[in-house]
Each structure stands twice: as C-alpha cells, then as structure tokens.
Amino acid sequence: MAACVYASPMEKGWYYLHRCICGAVLLFLIAPILIIVPLSFNSVPFFTYPMAGLSLRWYEEFFFTDRWQGALHNSIFVAVSVTLLSTVLGTLAALGLSRPNFPWRAAVMGVLISPLVVPIVITAVGVYFFYAEVGLLNTYAGLIMAHVTLATPFIVITVTATLMGFDHTLARAAAGLGAPPITVFLKVTLPLILPGMISGSLFAFLTSFDETVVALFVAGPAQRTLPKVLFSGIREEISPTIIAAATVLILFSIAMLTSVELLRRRSERLRGI
Template sequence: MAASVYASPAEKSWHYLHRLICGAVLLFLTAPVLVVVPLSFNSVPFFTYPMSGLSLRWYEEFFFTDRWQSALQNSIFVAVSVTLLSTALGTLAALGLSRPKFPWRTAVMTILISPMVVPVVITAIGVYFFYADVGLLNTYAGLILAHTTLATPFVVITVTATLFGFDSSLTRAAAGLGASPITVFFKITVPLILPGMLSGSLFAFITSFDETVIALFIAGADQRTLPKVMFSGIREQISPTIIAAATVLIVLSMGMLATVQLLRRRSERLRGIRGN
C-alpha cells in the first residue's frame, strides 16, 4: 500500500511563493511586448495612454493596402520555402549525426549550429560580401538560402533530440523482413520522428518570418519582407500600422510556440509508451 505524502505548511508556502516569483518574472519579461497590443486599437495616430478611443483603422490599413500586403506575401513565401528546405536538410543532417560510427560528430554538430551562436549581423555581413560575388543579392533565392542557414540548426537540434529515444531495432527488423531503405525511411523512421520534424519546421518558419537584419543587407525592393517594411517605417514615419503588424506577429509567434509545446508533449508521451 502506497504511503500518502502530505506537504507541510512551510512547503506549501514555498510552493506558492515560487509560483508567485515565476509569475512576476514572466510578467516583467512579457510586459514590454504585450503593452503595445492595446495601442494597435487606438483611434488616433499617437502612442499615448490613456487612449482617446478604439478603432480598427490600423488593421484595415495593414490588411488592405498594397504596401503591407506585398510585404506579408513576401514573408510568407520566403518563410514557407525556408521551412521546406531547412526541414529536409536538418532532418537528413540529424539522421546522419545519430549514426553510432559517424566521424567527428561533435565538430560537425558545432559547425551546423554555429549560426545560432554567431551574432546575426556578422552572418549578414559575410553573406552580403559572398552574395555580391556570386550574384545573389536582391534575389528571392539569396534571401531563402540565407534564412535557411539560420533556420536549419533549429531543425537539427529538435530532430536530434527526438532521435535520442528512437529504437533502431525497428528499422533493422523492417529491413530484415525485406523492406527497401526508402520504405523503411518513410514507413518507420519518418512517423517516429515526425513530432521533432514538425517542431523544427515551426521554429524554422518563425526564424525566417521574423528575421530583419539579413533582409536589410541582401533583400531588394521586390523582396521586402514584413519585418523590413516595419523597420523602414520606424525610421521614416512612425505609424500605428506598425503596431498592428507587430501584434499580428506576436499572435502568430505565440500560436506557433503553443503548437511546438503540444508537439513536444506528444513526442514525450509516445516515447514513454514505447519505453513501457
């Protein structure tokens, strides 16, 4: 018979205090981001509290003007292309690194995740000079490849984490039963690592969709993304439409991060079932 465990008053007090401290820190970190959301509904073009009235005029300008919609479409096109390319490359890299006899695993992993460590402005400068020599400046291909460099490490990390609980005996059993390597990959490997792939792809999408520095260096007038238009708008004319665009990005990022969390829990649950 299992013994019942009762928390003492001191333990309960510390438990609630711990939650209160965590909530205060979380509020401190997110308040500067969330405080701009009400301003996007302001009826006047001034960033002041209290607001004089509520209006959706800035959202109407964001969703129904060519300048903002063109930038939004460019961001979506580039982000989707980057997601597909980085998911494919990152998954293949993670599968290769997971092999027991892979040589120089640590060195290769360090190189693959280096774009996450190196300041993005350094990466942007290097990409700019390299693309200037090969003719990829002011092109969609150049912007997609540069964003893929930043996004692929997220896929590598998430898929590698999923592969830690991967049971390689399943693939050996399928191969022993006569399945081809392609069949084993798509019927056994992909379904088992799919949560990690989806999580990595969502991180890749967010990385590309929110990226500004590299776009400022290598994107031309035809490749203006939403963050680039927002940055230019802050320099030229501060408009509440920028706040409306920022609110859309905040909601999108929060939705994707919530999806990543759900996928992570599903992956842990599946690994627990297999472990049992």
C-alpha cells in the same frame, strides 16, 4: 504534486514564494507588450492613453494596402521556401548524425549549429560580402539560402532529440524482413520522428518570418519582407499600423509556439516518456 503534499510548511512557503517571483519577472517582461497592443485599436494616429476611441482602421490598412500586403506575401513565400529546404536538409543531417559509427559527430554538430552561436550581425555582414562576389544580392534565392542557414540548426536539434529515443532495432527488423531503405524510412522512421520534424519546421518558419538583420543586408526593394518594412517604419514614420502588424505577428507566434508544445507532448507520449 506528491512533493507539494508532503512538504513541510516552510518548504511550501518557499515553493509559493519562488512561483510568485517567477510570475512577477514574467509579468515585468511582457508588460511592455500588454501596454502597447491596445494602442493598435486607437482611433487617432497618436500613442496616447487614455485612447480617444476604438477603431480597426489600422488593421484595415495592414490587410488591405499594397505596401503591407506585398511585404507579407514576400515573408510568407520566403518562410515557406526556407521551411521546406531546411526541413529536408536538417532531417538528413540528423539521420546521419544519429548513426552510431558516424565520425567526428561533435565537430560536425558544432558546425551545423554554429549559426545559433555566431551573432546575427556578423553572419549578415559575411553573407553580404560573399553575395556581393557571386551576384546574389537583392535576389529571392540569396535571401532564402541565407535564411536556410539560420533555420536548419533548429531542424537538426529537434530531430536529433527525437532520434535519441528512437529504437533502431525497428528499422533493422523492417530491413531484415525485406523492406527497401525508402520503405523503412517512410513506414517506420518517419512516423516516429515526424513530431520532431514538425516542431523544427515551425521554429524554422518563425526564424525566417521574423528575421530582420540579414534581410536588411541582403534583400532589395523587390524582396522587402514584413520585418524589414516594420523596421523601416519605426525608423522613418511611427504609425499605429506598425503596432497592428506587430500584434498580428505576436498572435501568430503564440499560435505557432502552442502548436510546438502540443507536438512535444505528443512526441513524449509516442516514446512512452
């Protein structure tokens, strides 16, 4: 704010121009969503403007039909399982990487976050051929393990970022006072890294809940997730119910990302940033 108050008129002009350009770019990116979402309230099964009328029939179909509810339950079950497993594995990995004498830290970190770099199609094809050999295709266990591989890097990154500001002398002081390692973790370490764990868990949940490509290769008819049903619906039959389902997912994602931002600010306050 001080920079804006004391800036010259030309600098202030460039500042506001930059903000206007950024706002125009963001509006251009979200305009397709803003145009499509109202069609989920259309009373007729056509994508037309102006709309013939308003109706909630497509949301009723999404929330009260077996096809959509079965897919939603599968997605929630898989995403919750993935979140729990990836949070445990990612937190343990981040705690190990945070040790000052950990060998080959950069190489291990590169391997852990490689699922974020490798194209998802390549990962899906590799998982498909591997599962075909071990018999994990068309199973919940196979889908969950594949999603854990994709979600764990988010936990590792967020918890590692939280541990960068962690004062390890607190843990050493607690251990010096006679506290066992598990008590040191639960009473000292965990409360300070909890915002990072929760933020990473939310990203892990969204990663699994919205994932489509791996599910198309690995999941069978019994493991049809919501993104897979959405993809099949777009390919086979265009229905406003698809837009209603996508709108629900958009609102859910906005709520989750808002929670992540609030947790990030809380973490900064705890670390005194």
